[in-house]
Amino acid sequence: MAEKTVPATREETAPREATRAQEQHIAPPVDIFEDKEGLVVVADMPGVESADLDVHVENDVLTLEAKTKHELPGEPYYREFQLVNFFRQFQLSDEVDVDHISAELKNGVLTLHLPKSEAAKPKRIQVRTQ
Amino acid sequence: MATYNPFGDIEVLRREIDRTFEDFWGGRQPRSWRVAFLPGQASRRYPLVNLYEDKDNFFVEALAPGIDPDSLELTVDNGVLTISGEKKEPQDVAEEAYHRSERAAGKFARRVELSGTVDVDTVKADYKNGVLMITLPKAPEAKPRQISVSTR
Structure with a gap:
């Protein structure tokens, strides 16, 4: 599963960025691993509400996009981070069953399950002895 | 982490370099080489505050993000707040099942010195969407006091 890093492929995958006012966004760090059903993508996206998260697949490109709101409780006097918007894209192989992707957001961590399509699942081949 | 990085291209370059080394190590870097989102001996402070x-x-x-709220421990001592806890890895995943590993895991502790005494x-502490917000009411002596000037 190859990554479509945003800056490198901006023209190709996100032309609208060019027409829009420049927004701050970063690519969330992800873990990608395989389990029996398929691929699991885990992304750290702190500060994101599920209503502001947009996960979609278009032309086999998986897009994670989220907006964050940062409400300051008082006068800041020391700052190490800001909550900014997230954007990252991945090229999916056609072995992923796009219709059955499930997503879960918990404690600022997004977990996506990308099941393999039936055709891509391992099949046991019966060996006949004569 | 979620700090806006104006040097985005450098970040991309860094990832490219990391990836090259990942290939060199046959898929996954040795644990001690992995990018330190998290602590241990890592030089980065965690969590960012x-x-x-x-x-x-x-x-x-x-x-x-991604911390079991029960594992979070907060202590306040003499105006120093200590935040400690553990970020867990996804469980039951074999090393060779990883395609990509950018998040890190481990135990962490950080001390934050406050500029006054606290009640x-x-x-109060509130953990929401991976962001921990701790409210520490000031002790009466740390609050600003209005001093009225009397005129004669």
Whole structure:
């Protein structure tokens, strides 16, 4: 599963960025691993509400996009981070069953399950002895 | 982590370099080489914090996604707040099942010195969407006091 890093492929995958006012966004760090059903993508996206998260697949490109709101409780006097918007894209192989992707957001961590399509699942081949 | 990085291209380059080394190590870097989102001997501070203040409270905001709230431990001692806890890895995943590993895991602790004394009994902490917000009411002696000037 190859990554479509945003800056490198901006023209190709996100032309609208060019027409829009420049927004701050970063690519969330992800873990990608395989389990029996398929691929699991885990992304750290702190500060994101599920209503502001947009996960979609278009032309086999998986897009994670989220907006964050940062409400300051008082006068800041020391700052190490800001909550900014997230954007990252991945090229999916056609072995992923796009219709059955499930997503879960918990404690600022997004977990996506990308099941393999039936055709891509391992099949046991019966060996006949004569 | 979620700090806006104006040097985005450098970040991309860094990832490219990391990836090259990943290939060199046959898929996954040795644990000690992995990018330190997290602590251990790593040089980065974790969690990142923002400090705020208003008339009655100090606020400490910590960026800590994916932590079991039960594992978080907060202590306040002499105006020093200590945040500790553990970020767990996805469980039951074989090393060779990883395609990509950018998040890190481990135990962490961070001490934050506050610029005044705190009413320890009324400290509140709220963990929401991976961001921890700690409200520390100021002790009466730390609050700003209006001094009225008398004229004669």
